[in-house]
Amino acid sequence: MLITDKVGDNKDSSNTPRKSVIEFGWTIGIPDKNNTETYLHTKVVHSSTGVKGEKSNEGQNIFHRPANHGAYAFVCNVDTYRIGFNDIDRVYSISDDKRNARYKAILQSLLSSFLNPRGAMTSSQKPHITDFKGVVTYSEKLIPAPTISSINPDYIQEIETITSNLNEIETGSITALKFNGLGELSGIFKNLIVEEPYKLS
Numbered sequence: 728m729l730i731t732d733k734v735g736d737n738k739d740s741s742n743t744p745r746k747s748v749i750e751f752g753w754t755i756g757i758p759d760k761n762n763t764e765t766y767l768h769t770k771v772v773h774s775s776t777g778v779k780g781e782k783s784n785e786g787q788n789i790f791h792r793p794a795n796h797g798a799y800a801f802v803c804n805v806d807t808y809r810i811g812f813n814d815i816d817r818v819y820s821i822s823d824d825k826r827n828a829r830y831k832a833i834l835q836s837l838l839s840s841f842l843n844p845r846g847a848m849t850s851s852q853k854p855h856i857t858d859f860k861g862v863v864t865y866s867e868k869l870i871p872a873p874t875i876s877s878i879n880p881d882y883i884q885e886i887e888t889i890t891s892n893l894n895e896i897e898t899g900s901i902t903a904l905k906f907n908g909l910g911e912l913s914g915i916f917k918n919l920i921v922e923e924p925y926k927l928s
Contacts, residue, residue, distance in 0.1 A: 748809045749833060752802035757878055761797025768792050794852060800877040801861075805833060807924035819926070830924040838916045842909060860907045862886050863915050867925065868900035 770788045810829050811821035819826065844854050862883055864872035873889040875882040883905065890903040906912040 745814065746806075746809065748806055749837070750804045750806075752876070754799050754801050755876075755878060756795070757798045757800055761795060761799065763793050763795050765791045765793050792852075796855075802874055802876050803837070804874055805837070807833075808927055810924050812927070823923075823926075826924055826926070831920050834916055834920050838913060841912065856909070859909045859912060860905075861912075862903055862905050863912070863919075864890065864901060864903045865919070866901050868897050870897055870900045872901055873903075 768790055770790075807830055810833070811819045811826045813820045821829075841859065844856075861877060864874070864886060866872040870893050873886050873893070875885045875889075879885065886903055890901045893901045904915050906915055
């Protein structure tokens with residue numbers, strides 16, 4: 728068990744806030760590209776013998792369930808330099824080998840979330856993923872990589888413009904990789920996983 732003491736001017740708070748290594752935005756339906764439909768379901772009754780009826784919720788109930796479909800926008804940010812970083816002491820509290828292991832685990836978990844989404848209702852409403860495209864950007868310097876939501880129809884052009892401008896400010900700082908499908912995305916992750924996470928000097 729880890730017990731952390733309150734620090735600084737935060738003595739009266741219930742806990743000390745920490746910034747996450749990985750951040751997610753809401754997965755939002757792109758306007759005019761999503762819809763909700765309602766489907767009719769029945770509850771499975773293995774045997775009608777001894778069934779008391781609908782009032783006892785033991786009979787053959789009929790109900791409706793909504794299901795969403797369409798194109799959705801997703802954004803995510805991973806601050807790899809923060810892996811193992813102690814915000815209070817401003818030093819890394821774990822070895823480079825452990826940082827590398829955590830870095831690989833984060834990327835593998837993130838890729839798995841795209842390939843096989845899990846969550847509430849997936850036992851009966853597993854998502855049908857028919858397409859997955861976008862841009863992966865990463866920074867090799869302190870300049871943050873651009874993150875523009877695909878709700879903006881021109882998000883790819885915006886990201887490419889920002890990337891070009893940032894690379895003029897600091898040469899070779901940002902890389903932007905477009906992908907069209909989960910196959911291409913998995914290839915990008917495959918190449919990133921063998922790299923080492925950025926480290927503050």
